[in-house]
Amino acid sequence: MPELPEVEVVRRGLERWVAQRTVAEAEVLHPRAVRRHVAGADDFTHRLKGHRVGVPMRRGKYLWLPLEDANQSILAHLGMSGQLLVQPHEAADEKHLRIRVRFADDLDTELRFVDQRTFGGLSLHDNTEDGLPDVIAHIARDPLDPLFDDEAFHQALRRKRSTIKRALLDQSLISGVGNIYADEALWRARLHYERPTAGFTRPRTTELLGHVRDVMNAALAVGGTSFDSLYVNVNGESGYFDRSLDAYGREGLPCKRCGTPMRRRPWMNRSSYFCPKCQRVPRVSS
Numbered sequence: 001m002p003e004l005p006e007v008e009v010v011r012r013g014l015e016r017w018v019a020q021r022t023v024a025e026a027e028v029l030h031p032r033a034v035r036r037h038v039a040g041a042d043d044f045t046h047r048l049k050g051h052r053v054g055v056p057m058r059r060g061k062y063l064w065l066p067l068e069d070a071n072q073s074i075l076a077h078l079g080m081s082g083q084l085l086v087q088p089h090e091a092a093d094e095k096h097l098r099i100r101v102r103f104a105d106d107l108d109t110e111l112r113f114v115d116q117r118t119f120g121g122l123s124l125h126d127n128t129e130d131g132l133p134d135v136i137a138h139i140a141r142d143p144l145d146p147l148f149d150d151e152a153f154h155q156a157l158r159r160k161r162s163t164i165k166r167a168l169l170d171q172s173l174i175s176g177v178g179n180i181y182a183d184e185a186l187w188r189a190r191l192h193y194e195r196p197t198a199g200f201t202r203p204r205t206t207e208l209l210g211h212v213r214d215v216m217n218a219a220l221a222v223g224g225t226s227f228d229s230l231y232v233n234v235n236g237e238s239g240y241f242d243r244s245l246d247a248y249g250r251e252g253l254p255c256k257r258c259g260t261p262m263r264r265r266p267w268m269n270r271s272s273y274f275c276p277k278c279q280r281v282p283r284v285s286s
């Protein structure tokens, strides 16, 4: 799954190449790609037609294109392998092209949704008062959002009878932090993933949020150099930036801080990578 920085790079590409363009027509080549649009493919294409695309928006890993004068948005689900491509009209159709959107202007490009495994797709939703597609109204702001409330997050941590990695991946508390960035931020903060959140002090929360933002911004800085080419081409499957990781995937390799071999433990159907010396297992309190 793409994480927040990858999705943000797609958003920036779409802002540059698709925003303010009016849809001439949309074409659904595979019905599975619009299965989340309950009213069906014909309704989907009919509703898009003639609407101008606003500035693409993102919250956490969710990406949407507002339709001006419609109070609706196209929500993109990238899934495991979904790609949003901006291609010249004359470019051959991709083997797994699922949806094509043509625009009513003289630019020679169109928007394509390509998805090998068709877990992803596009769907239209009404907007909430905040301008979010209604189906993601429960998703919390992400840590790169200027309106993210650090203090409210800290208070929620204190209230929750939870552990820190579980809380970081809780999309109703903080969105956009996936397994990789959680492990990276916890390594930087020297926190074990099972540390109870109830005992977090404000400075500890502030420091951890700082690390979360740093790892995301570092990934964005790497990926941000690739969207400047003519065509948006970010693959949800292999789209992780070539970034250096300090924790994730480094089982058995020396901790970059203390040299102790890093460990991997199964964690909620995933893995957690950590340094057993820098990130001590919390003592069990009764």
Ligand SMILES: [Zn+2]
Residues within 6 Å of the ligand: 255, 256, 257, 258, 259, 260, 275, 276, 277, 278, 279
């Ligand atoms: Zn270490």
